[in-house]
Amino acid sequence: MEKTASKRGPVAKEEEDSESDIEFEDAFGDEFESEEEIENSDQEDGSQDGEEEEEEEDEDMDVDGKQKFAYGGDDEDEAEMAVWRRGIDPLEAGEQLTFDNEAYDMFHRMDVEWPFLTFSFIRDRLGEDRETYPHTFYAAAGTQAESEKDNYINIMKISQLQKTKHDEDSDSDDDDSDSDEDEGKAKSKTQKKKKNGGAKDDDPILEEKRIPANAPINKIKVHGDSRFLAASLADGTVRIWDIMNILSNLNGPSGAVSNLSPIYTCKSHKNEGYALDWSESGRLLSGDCNGLIYETMANEAGVFSTLANPYKGHKASVEDVQWSYTDQNVFGSCSVDKTVILWDTRAGQQKIATTVQVHSSDVNTMAWNRKVGYLLATGSDDHSFKIWDMRSFKADTPVAQYDYHTDAISCVEWNPHEETQLVVSSYDNRVTIWDFSLEADEEDTTTEQPPQLFFEHQGLTDVKEVHWHPQIPHAVVCIGLEGMHIFRTSNATEVPLFDEE
Numbered sequence: 332m333e334k335t336a337s338k339r340g341p342v343a344k345e346e347e348d349s350e351s352d353i354e355f356e357d358a359f360g361d362e363f364e365s366e367e368e369i370e371n372s373d374q375e376d377g378s379q380d381g382e383e384e385e386e387e388e389d390e391d392m393d394v395d396g397k398q399k400f401a402y403g404g405d406d407e408d409e410a411e412m413a414v415w416r417r418g419i420d421p422l423e424a425g426e427q428l429t430f431d432n433e434a435y436d437m438f439h440r441m442d443v444e445w446p447f448l449t450f451s452f453i454r455d456r457l458g459e460d461r462e463t464y465p466h467t468f469y470a471a472a473g474t475q476a477e478s479e480k481d482n483y484i485n486i487m488k489i490s491q492l493q494k495t496k497h498d499e500d501s502d503s504d505d506d507d508s509d510s511d512e513d514e515g516k517a518k519s520k521t522q523k524k525k526k527n528g529g530a531k532d533d534d535p536i537l538e539e540k541r542i543p544a545n546a547p548i549n550k551i552k553v554h555g556d557s558r559f560l561a562a563s564l565a566d567g568t569v570r571i572w573d574i575m576n577i578l579s580n581l582n583g584p585s586g587a588v589s590n591l592s593p594i595y596t597c598k599s600h601k602n603e604g605y606a607l608d609w610s611e612s613g614r615l616l617s618g619d620c621n622g623l624i625y626e627t628m629a630n631e632a633g634v635f636s637t638l639a640n641p642y643k644g645h646k647a648s649v650e651d652v653q654w655s656y657t658d659q660n661v662f663g664s665c666s667v668d669k670t671v672i673l674w675d676t677r678a679g680q681q682k683i684a685t686t687v688q689v690h691s692s693d694v695n696t697m698a699w700n701r702k703v704g705y706l707l708a709t710g711s712d713d714h715s716f717k718i719w720d721m722r723s724f725k726a727d728t729p730v731a732q733y734d735y736h737t738d739a740i741s742c743v744e745w746n747p748h749e750e751t752q753l754v755v756s757s758y759d760n761r762v763t764i765w766d767f768s769l770e771a772d773e774e775d776t777t778t779e780q781p782p783q784l785f786f787e788h789q790g791l792t793d794v795k796e797v798h799w800h801p802q803i804p805h806a807v808v809c810i811g812l813e814g815m816h817i818f819r820t821s822n823a824t825e826v827p828l829f830d831e832e
Contacts, residue, residue: 434786434821435495437466437806439535441815445476448795450810451553451560453486453578459802460748466492466803469578471560472810473548484542484551484562486574488581491536492817538581540588542572550607552615561615563607569597569617569627571635595635599625606652610659618649624664626676644672644683650695657704665694665709673724688726689717698743702750706730710740716755718767735781736761742796748804752785756797762788762809764820786820 432438450472457467467490476482547565553574554561560572570593577588597617606618615627622645627637647667655661661684665671669692673685690711700706707724710716714736717729738759746752751768764786791811800806805823809816 432495435818436821436823437464437492437817437819438495439492439817441489441537441817443474443814445474445481446812447472447485447810447815448475449473449548449551450796450798450808450815451551452798452800452808453553453574454555454557454801457802460804461802462804464492464494465490466806468492468800468803468806468808469557470808471551471553471574472815473544473551473562475547479546480543482544482547484544484548484560484572486540486542486560486577486581488538489535489817490538491534493535540577540581542577542588542591549603549605552607552609554609554613555611559609559613561607561609561617563604563617565603567598567600567603567619569600569604569607569615569625571595571597571615571627595627597625597627597637599637599639599641604649606649606664608653608662610654610662612659614654614659616652616654616662616664618645618652618664620648622647622649622666622668624649624652624674642674644674644686645670650693651697653697653699655704656699656701663697663699663707665689665697667693669694669711671697671707671709671719673721685724687719687724689719689729690715693739695740696742698745698753700745700750701747702745706745708743708745708753710743710755710757712739714738714740714757716740716743716753718753731767731783733765733781733783735763735784741794742798744798746799746805747801748799754797754799754807756794756809758793760789760792760794760811762791762794762797762807762816764788764807786822788816788818791816 450470453469453471455467455469467488470487470489472485472487474482474485544562544564546568548562549565550563552561553559557578558573558575560574561569562572563569572591573594577591600617600619600621600623602620604617604619606616606624608616610616613629616624617627618624622643624642624645625637626642627635629635642664645664645666645668649664649666652662652664655663660676661673662676663671663673669688669690670686671689671694672683675682675684678684689709690713692712694709694711696710698708700708705721707719707721708716709719715732715734716736717733718731719728720730736755736757736759738757740755740757742756744754746754749766751766753765753767754762755765756762763784765781765783766785767783769783769785788807788809791809792813794809794811797807797809800808803819806817806819808818
């Protein structure tokens with residue numbers, strides 16, 4: 332069936348002043364377990380089976396066949412509720428936006444002690460392409476604290492991520508525990524096991540260990556085998572930790588891991604940097620504000636070292652770097668100098684394959700498409716993001732350009748499970764999902780939104796990074812000043828969302 336704009340998903344909104352649903356609290360849990368152990372633990376804890384949760388889904392559209400969310404005045408009980416359309420419906424005095432949880436299959440929020448600037452998923456052994464609720468994921472994040480000594484790397488396991496319960500689906504008589512504001516608040520597993528302890532069955536569980544860093548963390552990347560974590564710090568160093576023991580022992584009190592030192596520290600950079608990426612074979616690239624890119628790798632004995640000669644080509648700060656998914660000898664880098672450079676490591680550090688000016692301002696982020704290797708996305712301070720075909724990579728010839736956001740683009744990433752979908756975050760406090768298989772409905776003249784806009788999420792200030800989970804299809808996590816949002820859209824696996832008339 333042909334996809335058209337009339338089948339585009341919801342645009343979700345949330346009140347900016349809403350209280351965070353998940354807080355960092357001491358938590359106790361199981362080891363870095365298998366999916367079978369997770370399921371057995373959930374049944375012992377009395378939580379609902381994921382397949383039973385699936386039956387709670389309900390239709391989430393109004394009588395006109397449109398996705399619902401609301402806006403209204405201060406008194407929400409008396410306010411007129413209606414679907415708000417960007418570019419069409421103005422917000423009058425006294426009106427505010429509020430999100431409708433029917434737009435989400437799953438939505439949880441996490442508050443943080445200090446803002447995260449960067450995070451990276453950690454691949455686990457719970458299975459690929461898993462759909463059954465509740466979900467569990469592992470991640471590492473780095474802080475930007477006021478005092479250097481307060482900075483740390485946080486290794487997290489977040490479990491019991493249940494499907495969002497819609498208001499009209501709830502049959503509970505406990506009004507106090509089922510309020511929207513309380514839904515999703517993290518509890519320790521010991522609290523959750525109490526029969527009358529007041530903790531709900533669907534409370535997410537947070538377990539964490541902290542690695543002291545003593546400097547703000549600019550970028551974090553965990554290698555695909557989940558053993559090595561690399562971090563680029565504000566003091567100019569790039570450090571590598573072996574985190575396997577931490578992942579295997581997330582079953583004690585949360586707190587600092589004081590005795591875990593880096594297994595390697597790269598001191599080649601003379602300035603801090605924000606660009607970092609591992610190759611599948613374990614080669615680490617790190618870029619800095621001087622425009623240099625260094626390569627670090629381990630020898631046969633597992634000892635890391637950094638090549639003496641950097642990759643030189645950019646005339647300003649390197650903002651992002653990424654290995655190609657189709658050729659592990661090729662990587663791309665983007666810079667404040669407005670360019671993307673493609674490098675072939677077989678030609679040596681001084682050999683540039685291609686240099687193209689891709690934006691009119693700083694290029695902050697880039698991403699290769701995992702499924703279509705010749706597609707590259709870039710995002711810039713000029714508020715736009717663009718799609719490029721590497722088979723004809725020239726300036727001013729993008730496959731597509733979108734100027735929908737109203738501030739700098741902070742992160743772009745292709746959906747690893749859907750080759751036509753891209754998630755974009757911006758400093759305009761919005762996260763958008765785009766599906767380039769969608770086409771305009773020629774009969775629809777009521778909207779100014781691009782037909783490829785699939786979903787829009789708000790409610791997180793100054794969004795720094797957004798990533799798709801590699802093993803939970805269509806699950807998105809984004810970070811900003813207030814913390815972390817974890818969500819999966821209600822229309823994620825239903826495109827088109829509505830039946831044609």
